[in-house]
Amino acid sequence: MRVLFKVIDRLLERVRHDLARPHEFAAERVGFFICRTAELAPEGVVVLAYDYKSVEDEDYVDDASVGAMMGPNAIRKALEFALNNKAGMFHVHMHEHAGRPRFSRVDFRESAKFVPDFRNVRPEMPHGALVASKDSLYGMCWYSAVSAPIEIDDFVVVGSPMVVVRIGP
Amino acid sequence: MIPPEQMEELRAICPDAREMSEAGLPYVYLPGLRLPEGSNPAQAEGLLALQGREGYPTRLFVSQQVVGKGNNWNTFHILDKTWFACSWNNVSSALRPTQILAEHLRAFR
Amino acid sequence: MNERHTRQEFLGTRSEEIFKNCRVSIIGLGGGGSHVVQQLAHIGVGNFRIFDADHVEDSNLNRLVGATESDVASKTPKTVVAAQLIKGINPRTSIVYIPKKWQGSADLLRDSDVIFGCVDSFSERQQIETAARRYMIPYIDIGMDVHDLGNQFAISGQVILSMPGELCMKCMGFLRDDLLAREAERYGAAGPRPQVIWPNGVLASLAVGIFVQLMTPWHHNHKRVWYLEYDGNSQTVMTSNRLEHLREATCTHFASLDNLGDPFWLPSKAITG
Numbered sequence: 445m446r447v448l449f450k451v452i453d454r455l456l457e458r459v460r461h462d463l464a465r466p467h468e469f470a471a472e473r474v475g476f477f478i479c480r481t482a483e484l485a486p487e488g489v490v491v492l493a494y495d496y497k498s499v500e501d502e503d504y505v506d507d508a509s510v511g512a513m514m515g516p517n518a519i520r521k522a523l524e525f526a527l528n529n530k531a532g533m534f535h536v537h538m539h540e541h542a543g544r545p546r547f548s549r550v551d552f553r554e555s556a557k558f559v560p561d562f563r564n565v566r567p568e569m570p571h572g573a574l575v576a577s578k579d580s581l582y583g584m585c586w587y588s589a590v591s592a593p594i595e596i597d598d599f600v601v602v603g604s605p606m607v608v609v610r611i612g613p
Numbered sequence: 614m615i616p617p618e619q620m621e622e623l624r625a626i627c628p629d630a631r632e633m634s635e636a637g638l639p640y641v642y643l644p645g646l647r648l649p650e651g652s653n654p655a656q657a658e659g660l661l662a663l664q665g666r667e668g669y670p671t672r673l674f675v676s677q678q679v680v681g682k683g684n685n686w687n688t689f690h691i692l693d694k695t696w697f698a699c700s701w702n703n704v705s706s707a708l709r710p711t712q713i714l715a716e717h718l719r720a721f722r
Numbered sequence: 723m724n725e726r727h728t729r730q731e732f733l734g735t736r737s738e739e740i741f742k743n744c745r746v747s748i749i750g751l752g753g754g755g756s757h758v759v760q761q762l763a764h765i766g767v768g769n770f771r772i773f774d775a776d777h778v779e780d781s782n783l784n785r786l787v788g789a790t791e792s793d794v795a796s797k798t799p800k801t802v803v804a805a806q807l808i809k810g811i812n813p814r815t816s817i818v819y820i821p822k823k824w825q826g827s828a829d830l831l832r833d834s835d836v837i838f839g840c841v842d843s844f845s846e847r848q849q850i851e852t853a854a855r856r857y858m859i860p861y862i863d864i865g866m867d868v869h870d871l872g873n874q875f876a877i878s879g880q881v882i883l884s885m886p887g888e889l890c891m892k893c894m895g896f897l898r899d900d901l902l903a904r905e906a907e908r909y910g911a912a913g914p915r916p917q918v919i920w921p922n923g924v925l926a927s928l929a930v931g932i933f934v935q936l937m938t939p940w941h942h943n944h945k946r947v948w949y950l951e952y953d954g955n956s957q958t959v960m961t962s963n964r965l966e967h968l969r970e971a972t973c974t975h976f977a978s979l980d981n982l983g984d985p986f987w988l989p990s991k992a993i994t995g
Contacts, residue, residue: 448833450858452887480983482693482857483990484833492858492983568989600835602858602886604944606936608835610743634980636852636892667845668903690825690849692985693856 446488447570447585447596449534451477453603455496460576462498463538470504472511472537476522479532481570489570489587491532491596497525510550512537519558523565532569533562534583538576544609545577547584556593559586572596580609615641615663615710622711627659635692638664641710642692646675649722653680660696661714663706670706673717674698682721727766733938740938741766747834749773749824749850751800753917754864755840756787757926759804763811765934770808770817771834773824774800785919825849832857836933839863840926842915844901851884851891855976856983858886862932864925866952868916877954879921880962881928883936888946890973895964896949921954928952928959 463473477493484490503518526533535555539545547555555573562571563586572593574583581601584593601607615623615632620641623630627643634640643659658676666672674696678686683699690696701720704713723731727738734740746767748755751774759772778786778793778800786800788807801819808815820827831837837859839850847863854861866879884890891897932948935941949962 452858454887480979481987482832482984483829485829488833489989490832490857490983494979494982568987598833600858602860604885604936604946605939606835606860608740608744608937633985634978635985636848636855636981637975637978665899666902668899668906688823688825689845690828690853693828693853694986695825695828 445587445594446484446598447572447587447594448484448488448490448598448600449493449574449581449583449585449596450490450600450602451493453601453607455493456576456601459496459536460538460578462496463536463576467501467504467512469506470512474499474512474514474535474537476525477534477536477574478525478529479534479570481532489585491534491570491572491585493534496536497522510554514558519561523561526562526569526571527565530566530569532566533571534585535559535573536576537574540578542578542580544580545575545582547573547575547582551575552584555584559584559593562586579607615639619710622709623714626711626714633692638662638666640692643714648675648679649718652682652721658694659714660691660694661710661717663710663713665706669702669704671704671708671713671717672698673701673714673720679721724766730765733934733940737938738766742768744835744937745769745771745833746836746838746933747771747773747831748804748838748840749846750840750842751804752776752782752840752842753785753919753922754866754926755838756785756789756800756804756807757923758838758840758864758929760787760807760811761926761930762933763808763815765930766812768812768815770805770815771820771830772801772804772817773820773822773827774804775821775823776800777821778803781914785917785922787919828853831859834859836936837861838929838933841865842917844897844905847891848897848902851897852976852981854884855886855890855981858982860885860936862929862948863891864922864929866917866921866925866954868918875916877918877921877952879925879952879954881925881932881948881950881952883932883945883948885946886976888973889965889968889971890975892975893968893971893973894947894949894962921952924952924954924959 475498478495480492499518505513505515507513570587572585581599583596586593597611599609629644641661646659647656660674662672678697685700704716777797778789780794788803799821801821805817805819837854861884863882869876951962
């Protein structure tokens with residue numbers, strides 16, 4: 445199954461700006477893209493990010509073993525939002541370098557813990573986790589009956605200029 | 614927004630009727646709309662445009678062309694689906710939605 | 723870089739790869755669309771979705787790039803003419819061609835990077851733009867007209883970029899309810915509209931230039947909105963002065979979430995397994 449993730453450049457810029465803000469104790473910030481979706485023939489989905497929810501300052505947990513740890517309130521709020529707004533939620537954090545980012549082992553581990561919860565509240569929507577670098581994106585999508593997350597191999601940042609991060613056509 | 618009582622009237626005809634909108638224009642989606650007796654198909658999805666578009670004050674779009682009825686059928690893409698409509702104009706938007714629907718369905722009698 | 727594209731190296735070291743992986747839809751393969759298709763193939767676009775319900779007629783040969791007399795005799799679909807044109811330039815392109823009205827296969831537009839609309843109806847333009855906005859796809863529209871001024875004629879045309887999140891064609895005053903109404907009134911009664919090759923060539927080239935600047939910019943003067951007006955009598959192209967009055971405007975026609983994604987979303991069995 446293929447996943448195409450699209451976001452308008454101005455929204456992505458807003459997200460990068462938010463994620464770059466310092467926090468009292470968290471080394472990184474995180475947030476959620478809020479998304480709509482549609483099917484792609486022959487077998488896939490297009491994820492359309494239309495807004496962003498920042499995790500609020502007070503909803504981080506002080507955990508020195510990771511860059512940023514969301515507390516239960518952050519996840520609860522995001523789950524409620526997904527439920528009430530029929531939204532697909534994509535967690536996002538930043539890597540401060542240029543070039544295609546990758547998930548660390550910690551990113552994989554932590555995403556796998558909380559992203560499936562969104563499938564419980566909105567099972568019909570794709571949900572996932574992304575990492576943004578200064579000029580690129582990487583991410584995983586959890587979707588429906590497919591239990592293992594799918595690597596997103598197609599990102600389009602819509603704007604002038606367009607930024608396309610694509611593995612093959 | 615259609616007044617609730619008028620939506621109820623529509624739902625009496627089409628139980629799953631719901632309001633939708635696209636590019637600022639309001640529509641009523643009418644899944645399982647029964648077409649007039651003798652129509653082919655006997656039923657189709659309907660989309661009732663209650664505000665002017667393309668010079669029509671109101672318009673009924675259907676998911677399949679009605680065989681042998683209506684003139685100048687054209688194809689449309691609205692709300693991400695394919696629709697068909699014939700030339701059947703001058704059904705006023707001042708009527709109640711059920712009346713608008715009834716007037717448009719006359720094209721298929 | 724492939725020898726073929728060395729003359730466009732100034733578009734960047736990655737430009738060849740970008741064009742090769744890019745997915746472009748072209749709706750309407752007549753006078754304007756056939757030029758667009760040809761230029762995109764030359765540039766190296768690797769993936770085409772092309773839509774046109776018509777076949778070649780004799781009256782098309784004054785302007786349809788790639789069409790020949792034998793196509794008239796064989797009633798070759800315009801999609802086939804375009805596909806052959808593309809493949810002749812680059813046999814390695816992937817082409818999906820739909821010789822039917824695009825509305826019946828609009829799902830194939832969804833993963834396009836850019837959509838070109840080369841149609842001759844305001845209603846079609848409105849529908850294509852709405853579909854493009856639904857899937858966050860930049861839409862480039864071209865069209866020409868010949869106006870009878872009584873004792874002479876005027877050729878005009880436009881190239882418009884409708885970018886998601888920015889002013890739409892209604893905002894720009896190009897799509898208007900009165901024009902749509904007039905067009906609907908004339909439906910079935912309108913004769914063939916005058917169409918000639920050279921304005922189509924100008925407009926198509928401008929449109930392709932906008933596309934290239936979007937995908938592999940060669941200068942820093944990025945624009946999110948384009949509305950170019952072509953005057954075929956004075957042979958000039960100017961930015962429409964309507965945009966001057968819209969500097970601070972934002973689009974209200976597509977602001978609502980109703981316009982984004984599949985409004986009837988329920989995953990199909992193909993996805994849910």
